[in-house]
Amino acid sequence: MPQDGTGPWDAMESTATTGAVAVAAALAAAGVARIFGVPGGGSSLDLIAAAAARGIPFVLARHETAAVLMAATAAELSGRPGAALVTRGPGLGNAANGVAHASLDRAPVLLLADGFPGAERAFANHQWFDQAAMLAPVTKVRAQAVEPTQAVGAIAAALLATAMAAPRGPVLLELTAAASRGVVAALPATGLAVAGAAPDPAALAVARRVLRSARRPVVVAGLEATDSDACAALRRLVEALGCPALVTYKAKGVVPDAHPLFGGVFTGGAAEAPILTEADAIVLVGADPVEFIPQPWRYAAPVIELGTAPRMVAYRAPAAALYGTLAPALAALAEGARRSDWTADGIAAHRNAWLDRLANVSPSPPGGNRGLSPQAVMEQAQAACRRVGADPRVAVDAGAHMFPATTFWQAARPGDLLISNGLATMGFALPAGIAAALHDPVRGAIAFSGDGGLLMALGELATATALGVKLVVVVFNDATLSLIDIKKGGRELPEGALGWPMAEFAGVMRALGGLGLTARTEAQYAEALEQALAAGGPVLIDVLVDPGSYPAQIAALRG
Ligand SMILES: Cc1ncc(C[n+]2csc(CCOP(=O)(O)OP(=O)(O)O)c2C)c(N)n1
Numbered sequence: 001m002p003q004d005g006t007g008p009w010d011a012m013e014s015t016a017t018t019g020a021v022a023v024a025a026a027l028a029a030a031g032v033a034r035i036f037g038v039p040g041g042g043s044s045l046d047l048i049a050a051a052a053a054r055g056i057p058f059v060l061a062r063h064e065t066a067a068v069l070m071a072a073t074a075a076e077l078s079g080r081p082g083a084a085l086v087t088r089g090p091g092l093g094n095a096a097n098g099v100a101h102a103s104l105d106r107a108p109v110l111l112l113a114d115g116f117p118g119a120e121r122a123f124a125n126h127q128w129f130d131q132a133a134m135l136a137p138v139t140k141v142r143a144q145a146v147e148p149t150q151a152v153g154a155i156a157a158a159l160l161a162t163a164m165a166a167p168r169g170p171v172l173l174e175l176t177a178a179a180s181r182g183v184v185a186a187l188p189a190t191g192l193a194v195a196g197a198a199p200d201p202a203a204l205a206v207a208r209r210v211l212r213s214a215r216r217p218v219v220v221a222g223l224e225a226t227d228s229d230a231c232a233a234l235r236r237l238v239e240a241l242g243c244p245a246l247v248t249y250k251a252k253g254v255v256p257d258a259h260p261l262f263g264g265v266f267t268g269g270a271a272e273a274p275i276l277t278e279a280d281a282i283v284l285v286g287a288d289p290v291e292f293i294p295q296p297w298r299y300a301a302p303v304i305e306l307g308t309a310p311r312m313v314a315y316r317a318p319a320a321a322l323y324g325t326l327a328p329a330l331a332a333l334a335e336g337a338r339r340s341d342w343t344a345d346g347i348a349a350h351r352n353a354w355l356d357r358l359a360n361v362s363p364s365p366p367g368g369n370r371g372l373s374p375q376a377v378m379e380q381a382q383a384a385c386r387r388v389g390a391d392p393r394v395a396v397d398a399g400a401h402m403f404p405a406t407t408f409w410q411a412a413r414p415g416d417l418l419i420s421n422g423l424a425t426m427g428f429a430l431p432a433g434i435a436a437a438l439h440d441p442v443r444g445a446i447a448f449s450g451d452g453g454l455l456m457a458l459g460e461l462a463t464a465t466a467l468g469v470k471l472v473v474v475v476f477n478d479a480t481l482s483l484i485d486i487k488k489g490g491r492e493l494p495e496g497a498l499g500w501p502m503a504e505f506a507g508v509m510r511a512l513g514g515l516g517l518t519a520r521t522e523a524q525y526a527e528a529l530e531q532a533l534a535a536g537g538p539v540l541i542d543v544l545v546d547p548g549s550y551p552a553q554i555a556a557l558r559g
Contacts, residue, residue: 020046020180022153024054025187030160031080036067040087042114043180062459066431068098072107073435081108081160088114089127102170103138104422108163115174142172148182157188166308197324207304207320214281215341217243220266222287223250226414233330243340244347248291249421253411264354268292270559275350289313290422357556358407371544374404384529392444395432398424399450400482400550427456437469444470451477464538465513472532473540475505482547509540519543
């Protein structure tokens with residue numbers, strides 16, 4: 001039966017339908033909230049129409065990587081798969097970095113790409129390359145529907161289930177117009193089943209023994225601990241042990257920064273070493289080694305590893321390992337856990353010393369640009385939010401500004417701070433902020449970005465203004481790729497190798513239909529923040545920052 005995409009869904013359930021409708025049904029059953037993308041002329045348009053008829057809106061991005069970053073963020077925040085849609089050839093090529101982010105940041109995303117009809121391949125290779133091969137290293141599984149197939153809905157459902165299986169990650173479905181328009185007799189039947197496995201008794205016994213013999217355990221929460229059940233169970237374990245908990249960047253808020261047991265951020269570097277050196281057992285909870293900076297593991301204490309799946313990298317052989325659903329394993333560990341020897345004062349002393357190591361202690365060198373300190377940019381933003389009762393999520397880009405951003409932004413819940421950490425790609429914060437504001441329009445979002453990262457994603461300012469999302473974009477403007485500048489050492493580099501004439505971002509934002517503000521002093525920034533937080537729609541604040549504190553910060557962090 002041909003579908004016009006306007007009929008009531010119930011009427012379609014029992015009748016023949018199309019491949020696109022079957023895929024849309026699989027998306028809906030999996031709980032996909034939106035499709036982000038830049039369409040082509042093949043299956044894309046059928047999918048957009050079929051998904052809209054199923055109540056899944058399409059969000060038009062300006063660049064495919066940004067679309068996938070949005071889909072990945074939506075997936076992280078909802079706990080359901082995300083979906084992105086691109087055209088074949090250049091569309092898929094452009095999407096590759098977003099897919100790499102979804103892969104290394106463990107986000108379940110279905111990438112729907114226009115495919116190449118078999119008949120066409122016989123006489124044309126315009127825009128053709130082996131799309132599945134190109135994305136093979138960064139996708140868990142790839143499927144093609146070239147000819148019409150009854151199985152297309154089931155294929156989409158299976159891909160979505162694979163994306164959600166641990167470790168989570170992206171999957172690819174190439175779909176030709178013939179497959180999206182072909183008549184399909186039945187829709188995929190079910191949604192996603194999420195199994196909650198009980199921890200392995202033998203492994204649990206070992207883990208309990210290691211934990212019981214420890215007097216000073218330290219818990220490190222990673223990206224998998226952001227799951228709400230896992231987070232609640234982790235907090236109970238930490239409170240039962242009365243021990244400090246560290247969080248990775250992606251797990252900010254799993255234990256709130258303001259919690260008395262919060263011990264700091266874990267990156268795998270030097271800044272957190274003092275507290276972990278005191279540990280006689282380290283409990284890694286959902287911490288994926290992709291989150292750690294590439295330095296050898298520093299600690300002698302036995303590791304108890306809780307993860308959704310065995311790790312791909314042998315950073316350290318754990319003394320005990322529990323793989324599967326985190327919450328029951330955490331609950332089982334908490335049972336009979338004895339209180340540690342840590343004191344609240346001892347933990348607070350470590351936390352404060354960690355903050356001091358990263359604080360903006362180094363004065364700007366002579367000749368500095370006299371802009372704001374990056375730490376002040378974060379602290380003023382949070383103070384302004386508290387003053388007006390705003391509670392935005394924040395998205396942080398890759399670059400030197402990420403160190404003060406992740407240290408000084410106080411998170412209270414998982415998902416309060418979004419970041420690309422496994423891939424650490426620039427151009428993340430703006431699309432992630434848009435997706436966060438769409439996910440939760442009441443909270444909205446602030447995207448903190450370096451000027452280099454923002455220039456990579458600039459077109460998404462137009463996406464933000466077209467959508468009218470509640471988003472504040474704060475640019476750390478220093479006209480330099482500062483994180484790379486720190487690494488140049490004594491090399492003589494040609495003029496312009498690491499920087500550019502300072503961009504006027506407020507003007508760009510205004511030209512794209514949003515409110516653009518400029519801050520060169522703390523007073524101007526305070527005023528701009530007040531205006532931005534009162535606005536319903538997107539606002540950009542271009543802040544002149546002084547990069548003088550970055551070298552000391554990175555040295556303190558990484559050692
Ligand atoms: C897509 C991408 N390209 C390059 C890099 C390498 N890189 C990491 S940080 C950085 C500089 C970022 O500059 P900017 O956005 O201005 O932020 P800042 O370091 O000045 O805070 C570069 C080039 C990256 N992480 N991602």
